[in-house]
Amino acid sequence: MSGIYLDHAATTPMLENAIAAMDAQLRTLGNPSSLHTQGRHTRKDVEDAREILAKELDCLASEIIFTASGTEANNTAIKGLFWQQKALGKNVVVISAIEHHATLDPAAWLAEHEGAEVVYAPVTTDGVLDLDFLQSLVAKRGSEIALISVMHANNETGAIQPIAEIVKIAGDIAVHTDAAQSFKKVPLSFKSLGVMALSISAHKMGGPLGIGVLVLRRGVEIPALLHGGGQEREIRSGTLNAPAIVALATAAQDKTYDAAAIAKIRDDFAARVTQVVPGAFVNALKADRLPGIVNVTFPGTQSDTLLLLMDGEKVSCSTGSACSAGVHRPSHVLMAMGHDEISAMSSLRFSFGRTSTQTDCDGALAVLPSVIARGRAASVV
Amino acid sequence: MKLIAAMSGGVDSAVAAARAVEAGHDVIGVHLALSSNPQKYRSGARGCCTIEDSHDARRAADVIGIPFYIWDMAEEFHAGVVEDFMSEYAAGRTPNPCLRCNEKIKFAAVLDRARAMGFDGVVTGHYARTEIGPDGKTLHRAVDHSKDQSYVLSVLTIEQINGAIFPLGDTTKVDIRKEAEQRGLAVAQKPDSHDICFVPSGDNAGWLRDRLGSEVGPIVDQDGTKIGEHNGAYTYTIGQRKGLGITVPTADGSPRFVLKIEPVTNTVVVGAREELAISKMKGERPVWCGPGVDNYHKRGFVQVRAHGAALACTYYFDGTLLVAELDEPLLGLATGQAMVIYDGDRVVGSATICETA
Numbered sequence: 001m002s003g004i005y006l007d008h009a010a011t012t013p014m015l016e017n018a019i020a021a022m023d024a025q026l027r028t029l030g031n032p033s034s035l036h037t038q039g040r041h042t043r044k045d046v047e048d049a050r051e052i053l054a055k056e057l058d059c060l061a062s063e064i065i066f067t068a069s070g071t072e073a074n075n076t077a078i079k080g081l082f083w084q085q086k087a088l089g090k091n092v093v094v095i096s097a098i099e100h101h102a103t104l105d106p107a108a109w110l111a112e113h114e115g116a117e118v119v120y121a122p123v124t125t126d127g128v129l130d131l132d133f134l135q136s137l138v139a140k141r142g143s144e145i146a147l148i149s150v151m152h153a154n155n156e157t158g159a160i161q162p163i164a165e166i167v168k169i170a171g172d173i174a175v176h177t178d179a180a181q182s183f184k185k186v187p188l189s190f191k192s193l194g195v196m197a198l199s200i201s202a203h204k205m206g207g208p209l210g211i212g213v214l215v216l217r218r219g220v221e222i223p224a225l226l227h228g229g230g231q232e233r234e235i236r237s238g239t240l241n242a243p244a245i246v247a248l249a250t251a252a253q254d255k256t257y258d259a260a261a262i263a264k265i266r267d268d269f270a271a272r273v274t275q276v277v278p279g280a281f282v283n284a285l286k287a288d289r290l291p292g293i294v295n296v297t298f299p300g301t302q303s304d305t306l307l308l309l310m311d312g313e314k315v316s317c318s319t320g321s322a323c324s325a326g327v328h329r330p331s332h333v334l335m336a337m338g339h340d341e342i343s344a345m346s347s348l349r350f351s352f353g354r355t356s357t358q359t360d361c362d363g364a365l366a367v368l369p370s371v372i373a374r375g376r377a378a379s380v381v
Numbered sequence: 382m383k384l385i386a387a388m389s390g391g392v393d394s395a396v397a398a399a400r401a402v403e404a405g406h407d408v409i410g411v412h413l414a415l416s417s418n419p420q421k422y423r424s425g426a427r428g429c430c431t432i433e434d435s436h437d438a439r440r441a442a443d444v445i446g447i448p449f450y451i452w453d454m455a456e457e458f459h460a461g462v463v464e465d466f467m468s469e470y471a472a473g474r475t476p477n478p479c480l481r482c483n484e485k486i487k488f489a490a491v492l493d494r495a496r497a498m499g500f501d502g503v504v505t506g507h508y509a510r511t512e513i514g515p516d517g518k519t520l521h522r523a524v525d526h527s528k529d530q531s532y533v534l535s536v537l538t539i540e541q542i543n544g545a546i547f548p549l550g551d552t553t554k555v556d557i558r559k560e561a562e563q564r565g566l567a568v569a570q571k572p573d574s575h576d577i578c579f580v581p582s583g584d585n586a587g588w589l590r591d592r593l594g595s596e597v598g599p600i601v602d603q604d605g606t607k608i609g610e611h612n613g614a615y616t617y618t619i620g621q622r623k624g625l626g627i628t629v630p631t632a633d634g635s636p637r638f639v640l641k642i643e644p645v646t647n648t649v650v651v652g653a654r655e656e657l658a659i660s661k662m663k664g665e666r667p668v669w670c671g672p673g674v675d676n677y678h679k680r681g682f683v684q685v686r687a688h689g690a691a692l693a694c695t696y697y698f699d700g701t702l703l704v705a706e707l708d709e710p711l712l713g714l715a716t717g718q719a720m721v722i723y724d725g726d727r728v729v730g731s732a733t734i735c736e737t738a
Contacts, residue, residue: 308409308450309498327414327453378497 003314004360008353009155009181009293010318015206015251015354022208022247032240033231042242049249056252057198057215058189065214065232066245070180070201071102072225073214076236077176077197078106078149080222082116085146085174092141094119094148096129097336100155103178104332107149120336121150127159127284127337135169145173152179152188152198156333156349157284158293160186167194174220180204180212184257185290190215202244206354207251211244262352263291269350269361270294276365277372283334283347292352297339301346301375304328309374310348313367318349382501383407384546387487388442388449390434392561392568393506393549395441399564400548401504402445408504410442410449413491415458416579437568444565452494454486461485463579470589470615473642474717477533477687478577483507484536492544502544509534510550511542512727518542519671520728525553532687535721535731536668586616598647600627603640603656614642614649620657620713627651638713658710663702664720664732674698674722674730682723683707685714685734696722696729703732 025045030038032046047061054061067073082093093107097120110116119137122130129150138145148170153160160182167175174196182188184205190198198215202208216222216235228237270282273296283295298306303319310317319328330344339347350364386398388410401408412435435451442449462481469476492503508523509531520542523529537545549557554573561569580588590613600609609627611617621639631637631653638657641650662683667674675698682691683705693708705720714737722729 304450304452305494305498308448311448312409327451327455374498378494380497 003316004363006315006317006350006352006356006360006364008356009158009204009349009351011203011209012206012353013355014203014208014247015254015256017254018207018247018251021250022243025243025246028242030242032242033229046240046242046245049245052249053213053252057183057200057213058191059198059215060218062233063190063215063218065216065236066240067212067214067232067236068210068238068241070178070199070204070212072236073199073201073212074100074102074149074176074178075106076214076222076225077199077216078103078147079110079225080235081147081174081176081197082110082114083223084221086114086116090144090146091115092117092119092144092146094121094134094137094145096121096123096150096161098123098127098154098156098159098333099149099151100178100180102180103149103151116146117144123159123336125338126287127154127157127333128287129161129166131162131165131169134166138169138171138173142171142173145170147174147176147196149176149178152177152182153186153290154284154333155181155293156331157287157295157337158289158351159284159287160289163193163195181290181293184252184254185259185292196220202248202251205251205257206254207248208244211241211248213248257354259291262354262356265356265358265361266292266294266350266352268358269352269365270296272361272365273368276369280372283337292356293349294351295334295347295349297334297343297347298372298375299343299346300379301372302328302379303346303348305378306348306371306375309371310364310367313371315364315367317364318351319347382546383499384409384502384504385491385495385500386410386447386504387491387506388412388438389506389574390437390441390568390571391506391574392558392566392571393508393554395438395445395506395566395568396557396561396564397504397506397546397548398442398447399445399566401546402447404548406504406546408445408447409500410438410445410447411491412438412449412451413454413458413486414451415454415486437571441566441568444567452491454490457490458482458486458579461490466577466579467589467592469717471593471644472717473614473644475618475715476717477719478579479687480533480536480719483534488537488541488545492541496544502546504546504548506549507534507547508549508554509547510726511545511547516672521550522723522726522728523547523550527688528554530687531723531728532684532689532719532721535670535719535728537670538668539671542670586613589613589615596647598649600625600649600651602637603650603652608651611649614644614647617642617649619715625649625651654712657712657714659712659714659737660707660710661704661738662707662714662720662734663704663736665702665735667698667703667730667732669730670728671730674703676700679724681729684721684723685711685718691723694722702735703730 030042032043050061050064093116095107107118111118176197177195178199180201183200196217200213202211224235226237274280279299330341334344384406386408388394439449466478507530508528510521522531595612599607608629617639637651640652678695678697683694684691694705696705716734719731721731
């Protein structure tokens with residue numbers, strides 16, 4: 001498939017050695033829960049992988065819970081921590097207004113079905129959590145708060161959130177962070193962040209689809225979502241996906257992600273896009289951002305139209321969020337940053353990854369002026 | 382050409398898109414989301430643009446191998462089609478929303494947007510044909526007369542017809558289903574959609590009552606004598622016989638039919654069958670699908686319902702209204718419907734019926 005792929009934040013190519021590790025494991029017989037020879041072999045591979053991941057995430061091996069996705073990791077943490085705390089009389093769930101749907105929706109579900117009160121913490125115009133708000137919220141209602149969940153970096157703008165500061169403000173309150181976009185892109189240490197729980201997803205960093213991790217502090221017991229064999233600390237049941245786990249660990253050890261080089265391409269793109277398209281501006285420009293993500297607003301356009309036209313020019317990028325029917329909706333992230341509905345529907349996310357080159361950047365910039373011109377014409381008819 | 386294929390999730394639009402690709406065009410599939418609050422599943426043969434339909438359309442596009450997008454046209458659809466439907470009924474007329482959708486959505490909002498984006502036209506699965514002749518591109522009936530949809534396309538201007546591609550006009554529906562099967566399209570046996578897509582229950586009267594309210598009004602005979610009551614004049618159609626609930630019998634025991642709906646006084650006038658007969662109709666806001674019509678009296682056919690008969694007539698344009706004088710009288714014609722003039726198989730044009738005699 002030819003073309004320019006600028007959607008690495010959606011998913012990024014799997015690393016060759018991760019593919020090889022997965023392929024080898026797929027050919028290996030054995031359920032890691034079995035006690036016989038084959039089972040023990042697979043169990044060893046899984047536990048080796050767990051230790052590798054623990055090292056990469058700076059946590060204990062026993063703190064790693066394998067799940068089938070980042071979404072499952074978020075659901076397990078948010079619902080589990082809420083249920084645990086609800087029993088102690090706490091029912092407020094604090095999340096940022098810019099969370100991914102994998103956090104927004106479990107929180108909304110808790111509000112609808114479990115009596116939770118969800119507080120959406122606002123962000124600044126640069127898309128970073130408003131710490132003053134959080135501070136005063138905790139001061140006023142700290143005893144009611146069951147958990148705080150704030151993503152490590154935003155998937156639409158790349159803005160990195162002040163998790164360590166949030167943990168400080170939270171005090172005894174459990175903090176969960178969705179680090180799906182951050183792992184292997186920026187330094188990430190479970191221990192130094194001080195969070196209670198952290199989620200990652202393998203396919204965002206060169207691993208396979210269908211495997212995620214919830215890092216949950218040792219000794220913390222939360223109710224499970226999936227009941228069965230009790231494989232993962234009785235918090236997550238289901239036969240362990242050994243091939244995907246091994247591939248994830250292989251990808252986690254990779255050293256080829258050159259953050260500085262990717263950030264350079266990203267910055268070059270950001271600087272030039274505002275030159276070739278008058279009126280365009282970069283969102284969260286002043287925030288500390290992930291190296292690979294740039295979100296640009298093109299006033300006077302509709303981003304679903306732009307996406308179609310960019311695809312026609314063989315450039316793949318993204319708008320952000322879509323509902324189940326696939327109908328384009330304004331980005332809640334940009335709205336939280338102060339955009340109005342129209343402006344929040346006029347933005348594209350370009351995300352760069354390990355395989356991105358300067359040629360990709362140049363190629364996308366070459367087609368953008370004509371795409372934006374057609375997009376603007378289509379939005380006024 | 383660079384084309385947008387409007388894909389409803391049904392078999393016709395899927396085959397139309399596939400044929401357009403095969404003809405060498407550069408095609409992108411687009412599903413129109415027409416409801417801001419779509420239902421998850423289709424209920425029977427009714428409705429469209431459910432989430433299931435958009436999934437079916439996407440799957441067809443993937444099988445055909447073309448890009449696929451969903452365009453949100455819910456606001457345009459509500460303003461141009463649903464509100465028109467309600468206000469027409471409220472005014473005592475009988476609208477055809479499919480025709481309005483073609484006029485205001487598929488070949489207006491969608492075609493305009495497509496052209497602005499650099500596309501040349503819109504492909505749909507309508508059963509109709511176009512021909513290129515000395516008068517340019519003209520609109521014609523489909524080969525399969527039982528499925529012919531030229532009636533609901535008769536509101537298209539020449540400019541819109543120039544941007545419309547109807548790849549199915551030369552084939553029967555039966556063969557389209559076979560072809561869909563051969564192409565590996567899972568929608569091959571999906572039931573046809575009927576009725577009005579935004580009234581999924583199929584109960585038009587109930588739907589209108591929920592939105593326009595129900596106000597009791599009189600049912601009167603032609604002398605003005607009240608012989609019954611109704612719950613909203615707009616739920617009746619000219620020529621309707623059933624559901625009147627009149628207990629006073631006629632002198633000769635013959636049935637009564639709705640002759641007239643008077644929205645201002647919320648009155649339904651009923652009478653004998655022969656009172657329904659009309660031999661002349663006039664239509665406002667005419668649209669010509671080819672060379673214009675003038676005051677010169679021409680022989681042709683007029684059709685007044687989507688799948689009605691083509692009635693022999695003499696037609697002309699009096700400068701304001703399109704007039705058709707029928708050879709044989711017609712029973713029960715509601716204003717608000719479209720009168721579509723045919724010259725053989727060619728659609729000459731159409732107008733909205735405003736007067737009958």
